[in-house]
Amino acid sequence: MAKLLNVDNPNNTSKNDTLNLEFVDEHALAIPTFKMLDDNGELYKDAQASSMDKETAIRIYETMRFIRVFDERMLAAQRQGRVSFYMQCLGEEAAVTGSAAALEDKDMIFAQYREQAALAYRGFTLEQFMHQNFSNEKDFGKGRQMPIHYGSKGLNYSTISSPLGTQIPQAAGYAYGQKLKGDKACTICYFGEGAASEGDFHAGLNMAAVHSAPTLFFARNNGYAISTPASEQFKGDGIAVRAVGYGMKALRVDGVDVLAVYEAVKKAREFAVENNAPVLIESIAYRLAAHSSSDDPTGYREKEEEETFRANCPIERFRRYMLKQGWLDEAEDEAAKEKIKADVLSALKVAEKVAKPAxxxxxxxxxxxxxxxxxxxxxxxxxxxxxxxxxxxxxxxxxxxxx
Amino acid sequence: MAKMNMLQAINSALAIAMEENENACVFGEDVGAFGGVFRATSGLQEKFGKDRVFNTPLVEQGILGFANGLAAQGTLAIPEIQFADYIFPAFDQIVNETAKFRFRSGNEFNVGNLVIRTPYGGGIHGGLYHSQSPEAYFAHTPGLKLVFPRNAYQAKGLLAASLESNDPVIFFEPKRLYRASVGDVPEGKYTIPLGKAEIVQQGTDITLLAWGAQVEMLEKAAEMASKDGISCEIIDLRTVAPWDVETVSQSVIKTGRLVVSQEAPLTGGFASEIAATIQDECFLHLESPIERVCGLDTPYPLAHEKEYMADHLKVYEAIKRSINY
Incomplete structure (x- = not known):
């Protein structure tokens, strides 16, 4: 006969009795937001020291710079009717790139759809991006899915699926498999604060916790799910606070601060892989772009609001840091941007002429x-x-x- | 009468129902202040307030579970699922709850006050997840009414009837025609009966049957066929479940031939159910096998959308095969 492991506590709850009938306050837990870098590109006084080396910093900066230009050009291409659809990462480049940089290549990525910077960081080429967007015969996905639905087995990046949140429990399962195999690797799962309302969020986080799967749940809280503001999405303190309900560790980080994101995910990865445990990380940023090329934010938010957040640019902040470190040359940076624009344009011209899949x-x-x-x-x-x-x-x- | 596109017609039907029912609620993802990603609920929150027209969290199973409870309580619940492709998280609530609420309680409780609106269908470069026509899954579930308008006028009248129906309805809106279908639509209320097909064009040689946006394909194919001297009778089924066997079988008894067309894949589609029933009803009157013109048995592709679709040319070829059998 199976033995009840814990006869003292069949309910698996804390034993903390009280004679006082009092509510636990709904705001009992307020999760702090971890920061390192101020808007001038300087570490806050008393900030944690950065562990990011020069080489990593340069690779991160170059990725963010590339994605910013690439997104701009591709949205323009959509407006010209050259691709049918597009989604920008605008405003969240640091959250996505910084988190990807904190991983090892063997770690798996399950993205939502706005994480092209993570894929670029892993080494997906401009041409590969372009072929997917033009659904031509060189697209790994064989032209079957809408633009931005990238995937690469070689780069450990699971192919994007449009339904929201479906990747969350899948990430838990993938991570469990990594654990069984003894890979010493983890799976990161990106999703937005809107997708965190889906039932799959609950399923995924609970299963990862119960089955001790080394999963990094990376919630990109960017304030909007299409038109719906976070204030109409949930009443609790963001997404991070929910981790406690699943018996899971949590971190909240300033998603505009790439140093902070990098340190947070590095710490989370180390903990997850060493302890076979999931971690929930919430990044706080602002979706500066429209939801997609099919969306028009003027129907639901003020221009002034956007401008306030536009000033809080993740790339500009990191650029200032890089310049101060002497890791970036201003003239070379400008030249590189021009070169990316030219490269994107010529790759676009090539990809749009490649035949549709057979x-x-x-x-x-x-x-x-x-x-x-x-x-x-x-x-x-x-x-x-x-x-x-x-x-x-x-x-x-x-x-x-x-x- | 006013010129309206299908979105305006739907919006008008919703506004009238909300005026008539002081508790009626419209809710779903982005339907509030923004008025929905297609703007079908535009202006409703302004008119009827945030308690009755509201954004929900992004959780389809929640939207439908909430809707079931609200309808059971007696409120007219009008949830929107943003795309029919995203209705599946709510599948359990619809199939096991909505459809069975009345039956399992011996009619102690019902959710007849529920109308689920959802845009469906392809032809908009939507790829796998913005193109599907999932009616067959729901047609296989007794207890649900499935309604498909083909144009703006039909949309308003059928939606008004759905909102009056005492059975739960899934109202599938052909998003390809949301703005493309413009016509004369009365500004006031009118209803078009559920469960009743409409003969859109009289004909003598062959019956063509479809629902929703696919009726347009039939019309184009019939025009091509008429140049060959073939007279097509076109029927819009309008309600897929429960469907109007009588109108269809009467037509097939007259013409002796039937082409059924649907956007969804062939296998297990509702066209197959129609073919089975009509061969049963009209066996001795049939001059040729019933043709089904459907999507391929594959997920809905992007680059090959044109090739995948059950277009007018494929319908036209089926007409000729049937006539020349």
């Missing part, structure tokens, strides 16, 4: 092998397209080539 990719990967009924549907489709080639220009000419 028609047969419409039936592959549904299963490992293409079953008979799909082979039949493919043949019928092919014959149909050959009959009306002008109606299906992206694929018709290529079928004729191989006919």
């Amino acid at each position: 028609l047969e990719e419409i039936v592959t990967d549904v299963y490992e092998d293409v079953p008979l009924h799909l082979q039949k549907q493919y043949e019928q489709l092919k014959q149909h397209i050959l009959k009306y080639p002008e109606a299906y220009p992206a694929t018709a000419s290529r079928i004729e080539e191989t006919k």
Whole structure:
């Protein structure tokens, strides 16, 4: 017969009796926000010393600089009708890049959709980004998903899925597998403060805690879920406070401060991997961009509000730090920005001319092998397209080539 | 009469229902001050206040669970699921709760006051997760009414009827036509009965059947076929569950041929259910096998959207196959 491990405490609660009937206050826990760098790019007096070396700092800065320019150009390309959709990381570059930099390459990344900077930090190339956005035949995802749905097995970056929060319990499961295998690695899972309302958030955090999975739950609290402000999303103290309810450690960090994000995630990673335990990290920043190219924030927030936060730029703050450290040359920085713009433009011109994926990719990967009924549907489709080639220009000419 | 697009027609039906029912509530992700990502609920919060028109946290299972409770209490609950592709976290609440509330309680309780609005369908470069037509999952669940408008006029009348219905309704809005479908729509209230198909065009040689945005594909295909001298009868099913077998079978008895078209994948789709029922009802009148023109049995792709869709050309080919059988 199975033995109850803890007969004193079958409810698994703290034993702390009281004769005073008093509410626990809903604000009993107020989580502090960890900071290091002020807006002038100087460490706060009494701030923790930074462990970020020059090489890492340069790589982080270059990634943020690249993503800022890339996002601008791609949004412009969307406005010109060259790509169908786009999402910017604007305002959250430090949170995403700093967190990715604190990981090891073997650590897995489950992102939401606004974390292109983490993928860039890992080494995803400009061309690879571009092919995905143009859903052409060189896109790893074979042109099946909307722009910004990146993924790379080689870089340990799970392919983006549009449904919100579904990656949260998946990250717990992935991390559990890493633990069983003895990888000494962890999984980071990004999501927004809006997605943290999904049932999958509860499922994922509770399971990671119960099953001791080394998972870093990285909540990007950026103030908005499309139009819905955080004040209409939850009543509690942000997202970090919820960790306590799951018996999990938590950190809250200034998401505009890349040094602070880096230190926080480094500490969390070390704890998670050493102790096989999840950690919830909440980054506080502001979604400066629209939710996506389909969204127009003028319908729900004031320009003045945006301008206030625009002044609090994560890249500018870090740039000042880099200059003060002597790790960045202003002239070289400007030249690099111009070069990125030119590179992005030429990569864009190349990617938009690359052919769409071959028609047969419409039936592959549904299963490992293409079953008979799909082979039949493919043949019928092919014959149909050959009959009306002008109606299906992206694929018709290529079928004729191989006919 | 006023010129309205489908969004304005839906907005008008909602506003009228909220005026008539002083407790009716509209809620969902971004539906409050912003008026929804498609702006279908635009201006409603201003008119009816934050207690009755509100943003919810981003949790579809919560929205539908909350809606079930609110409807059971007697309030007209009108939740929005932002995209039909995102209805699945609420699947349990809809399939096991909404659909069974009346039956399991012996009619002690019901959620007949519930109308779930959700944009569905493809043709907007939405890829896997902004294109799906998930009606078959729900058609397989007894207890739900599934309603599909094809244009602005139909949208207002069918939504008004859904809001009056004493059974829970999922109102699937063809987002491809939200702004594209513009027509004369009465400013006042009118209803179009649920459970009743409409013969959109009379014809003698073949019956074409679809619902929602897909009716437009039938119309284009019928126009092509008419140049070949083929007379098509076009039927808009309008309510997928429970569906109007009578109107469809009467038409097929007359024409002897049927093409059913849906956006969703072929296998297990509602077109298959229709084909099975009609061969049963009309077996001796059929001149050729019932044709189903559907999406492929794959997830909805982005780059190959055009190829994937059950477009008018595929419907036209099916018409010819049926006629020349």
